[in-house]
Amino acid sequence: MEQTPDKRPLACPLTDVRELELNRLSMLNEQLVQAEQWIDRRSREMVGAYGLAAAQARHGEQMDEDVELVATVLFLLREDHPDFLHGQHNVVTRIDMPILPAASRGDNVRRDDVRPASPLPDFSVKWCSLFLNLYERALQGDTVKLLSIGTLCINVVLAQQQLRSW
Template structure:
């Protein structure tokens, strides 16, 4: 059986199965981005209603952070997978509040890197870029080992007291 590999001039030597895994992970991360955006918006609105304050005031009674944590887990058929262990490949913490981070476009939503494979219609989503470039430092073997995501959005509050 002939080995179906991509041309070497792309800089990434992957078979079609690996390319398919990357396509799937990229799509899952796009969906995760949309879920995080929707859920964090709901949590910010709920917090504003509960405290009767807006995030745009100069002074808040509390120091508040809203953080989305994405855990990247080993796929079940990976040789290192052990059901008795957590199987975390890496994690990414995405700050949602304070709002100044969103205004500066921390996630670089408009910066897209072209998909380096044959179809060239696909684009890496920002969360995939963050995973590949920053969290896993371009280690494609680790990216290919991912088979599941766990997303948690937590509201962290600290009350400030001064005198």
């Protein structure tokens, strides 16, 4: 039985990427820096708006509640990728980042002052924490999947759970 070869190359470590691929990775990193900034700003807006709404709701009655704020980032295939299917989701991977209650306000999603070292030797880009999380955890070092990403979809959701006891 003849096997058809997989059209995707094998995963390779970041140390073996070419200049064009480095440019793509650098562009992805810049987009993820902007995504971190947007998530941080949107999260603060949502927490502030919730605080005002909850204060008004609690004014007349006693209520215990639990609130969860989660940022979800979907990483989608580039449209020119061989595996891209029109009309499909084309999700490469997904990262859910709990913002409340797991992180305190002092531990924001965006951390310019604490950036990890570059995973690429002799490459001067400071990789943002979301890029490193994507590469190391979500994709487990799969550079081929990392290079296939062409679009981000970001959603920040505030879920309120009401707890009542008697």
